[in-house]
Amino acid sequence: MFFKKKTIFRKVFFITLTVSLLPLIVSWVYLLRVAAQHGFDPTSAVVAGFYAATGLAILLALGGSYYLSRRISRPITHFIKTATLIARGNFSERVSIESNDEIGRLAQIFNYMTTELRRLRDMDLNRLINEKIKNESILKNLADGVIGVDVSDKIMMLNSVMEGWFGIRERQCLEKPLESCVSNQTLLQFLRKVRDENKPGLWISESEIVIKSTKTWRNIFLQARAAKVVNEKNEMIGIVAILRDVTREKEIDRMKTELVSMVAHELRSPLTSISGFSELLLDPTVNREQSEEYAAIILKESNRLSELINKFLDISKIEAGKIQVKKVPMQITDVLDKVLDVNLHQAEKKGIVVSVKLAQDIPLVYGDKDMMEQVILNLFNNAVKYSPENTAIEIRLKERENDVLFEIEDNGYGISEKALPRIFEKFYRVTDNDKVREVTGTGLGLSLVKEIVELHNGVINVKSKVGEGSTFFFSIPKYNGKFHDIAFDDDLESEMASHHF
Ligand SMILES: Nc1ncnc2c1ncn2[C@@H]1O[C@H](COP(=O)(O)OP(=O)(O)OP(=O)(O)O)[C@@H](O)[C@H]1O
Numbered sequence: 316m317f318f319k320k321k322t323i324f325r326k327v328f329f330i331t332l333t334v335s336l337l338p339l340i341v342s343w344v345y346l347l348r349v350a351a352q353h354g355f356d357p358t359s360a361v362v363a364g365f366y367a368a369t370g371l372a373i374l375l376a377l378g379g380s381y382y383l384s385r386r387i388s389r390p391i392t393h394f395i396k397t398a399t400l401i402a403r404g405n406f407s408e409r410v411s412i413e414s415n416d417e418i419g420r421l422a423q424i425f426n427y428m429t430t431e432l433r434r435l436r437d438m439d440l441n442r443l444i445n446e447k448i449k450n451e452s453i454l455k456n457l458a459d460g461v462i463g464v465d466v467s468d469k470i471m472m473l474n475s476v477m478e479g480w481f482g483i484r485e486r487q488c489l490e491k492p493l494e495s496c497v498s499n500q501t502l503l504q505f506l507r508k509v510r511d512e513n514k515p516g517l518w519i520s521e522s523e524i525v526i527k528s529t530k531t532w533r534n535i536f537l538q539a540r541a542a543k544v545v546n547e548k549n550e551m552i553g554i555v556a557i558l559r560d561v562t563r564e565k566e567i568d569r570m571k572t573e574l575v576s577m578v579a580h581e582l583r584s585p586l587t588s589i590s591g592f593s594e595l596l597l598d599p600t601v602n603r604e605q606s607e608e609y610a611a612i613i614l615k616e617s618n619r620l621s622e623l624i625n626k627f628l629d630i631s632k633i634e635a636g637k638i639q640v641k642k643v644p645m646q647i648t649d650v651l652d653k654v655l656d657v658n659l660h661q662a663e664k665k666g667i668v669v670s671v672k673l674a675q676d677i678p679l680v681y682g683d684k685d686m687m688e689q690v691i692l693n694l695f696n697n698a699v700k701y702s703p704e705n706t707a708i709e710i711r712l713k714e715r716e717n718d719v720l721f722e723i724e725d726n727g728y729g730i731s732e733k734a735l736p737r738i739f740e741k742f743y744r745v746t747d748n749d750k751v752r753e754v755t756g757t758g759l760g761l762s763l764v765k766e767i768v769e770l771h772n773g774v775i776n777v778k779s780k781v782g783e784g785s786t787f788f789f790s791i792p793k794y795n796g797k798f799h800d801i802a803f804d805d806d807l808e809s810e811m812a813s814h815h816f
């Protein structure tokens with residue numbers, strides 16, 4: 316049975332058998348030749364003894380060869396069995412050979428290898444794969460854009476933020492040359508610079524890459540950082556770049572600069588007047604009439620200053636969520652009357668005719684009275700400020716399904732198409748119209764109006780044409796018969812009391 320296969324056992328058995336029987340065969344051949352030459356008695360006792368010795372020798376050779384081949388082949392068979400089990404994933408198996416020869420050493424090495432395999436298995440391949448998937452999804456869902464290219468500038472990966480910014484798809488760009496997917500020259504040049512100049516592993520930043528948003532068509536400012544990626548032999552295998560959207564930071568920077576220049580301009584001029592006229596007041600030669608005139612100027616200028624500061628603080632508080640709206644059911648026409656009572660004379664001074672068109676029975680709205688007054692006042696003031704003399708302003712109130720629509724239309728200077736999208740930004744003032752530029756203002760009014768309207772879940776918008784006039788309109792939800800007001804705590808109440816709304 317064991318002779319059927321080409322086994323080590325068979326090989327060793329036949330080799331040892333041949334080797335052990337060879338001297339016997341030689342001595343038989345020799346004996347037969349001597350006998351042929353000299354003749355001998357085959358029945359003699361010597362010949363019988365020789366036959367017996369030969370038989371014994373053959374038996375011993377057979378037994379010895381069998382034993383020897385078993386000894387050599389058994390550990391190898393054991394090895395094969397154990398290796399088969401290990402190959403099937405049973406890493407707890409051990410080769411139990413403890414001899415000091417080469418096979419024993421081989422067994423030791425084999426056992427060591429199995430232990431290592433078990434350790435690797437224990438690290439859990441699944442966990443590693445999950446980890447990889449997790450890392451990939453983190454990368455893909457980062458708020459920053461990430462792109463990786465290989466040494467030949469082919470795209471290895473890009474995440475969804477990059478896809479959105481550059482209007483490309485990873486699956487269409489993978490393995491494709493970078494330039495066939497990304498057309499932004501600044502980014503391409505930046506990555507070339509990193510490839511040519513940068514040391515491996517060192518991140519370099521490019522301050523600004525500007526792209527157009529595919530949704531809003533507005534500029535998005537990106538700050539890119541990139542580094543060469545190297546393998547363990549320190550050979551470059553690609554470049555990875557991270558792009559961060561810094562549009563908001565840039566906007567804040569711009570606003571800060573505008574705030575500083577606004578402060579310089581808007582605060583300095585009333586302050587100069589106040590200090591100048593105060594000095595004049597202190598002059599003992601000033602008569603009563605003059606001192607009244609100076610005091611009136613000081614009062615007007617300080618009012619202007621406090622208006623500016625209040626508006627700015629109001630916006631900041633709303634934005635910081637530090638103010639709560641004290642909503643009550645209210646008649647918006649009452650607020651309009653109040654605003655017109657106090658401010659109509661401004662329009663009259665410029666010969667502007669103000670007309671109010673109300674739909675029948677305007678329903679109650681749900682809002683904060685003081686805040687609504689601010690909204691209407693600012694829109695009315697603008698309509699007067701930015702209209703030439705002898706024009707007209709029309710105010711309309713309409714009831715809609717869920718809200719009331721307030722419209723104020725003037726025949727003033729109008730707003731250019733370029734300026735229109737920015738009109739509600741803080742500190743934004745139109746500069747492309749000389750007439751408008753001459754009018755003083757902080758650029759905060761509309762920004763405050765928008766904040767308030769949105770706090771009331773309303774919407775504000777404007778239609779305008781240069782030279783023809785503007786219509787500002789906002790909506791405010793109708794009062795639906797239920798109170799949703801938030802209870803005011805003492806702290807907040809005292810804050811509201813000190814607040815100028
Ligand atoms: N009715 C309007 N007609 C033409 N331009 C307008 C009108 N209302 C606003 N604007 C333009 O929008 C800009 C921003 O208005 P906003 O009310 O925010 O600021 P302001 O009037 O300059 O300052 P403030 O309201 O604080 O005194 C104005 O500077 C003006 O150029």
Ligand SMILES: [Mg+2]
Pocket residue numbers: 693696697756760761
């Ligand atoms: Mg204004």
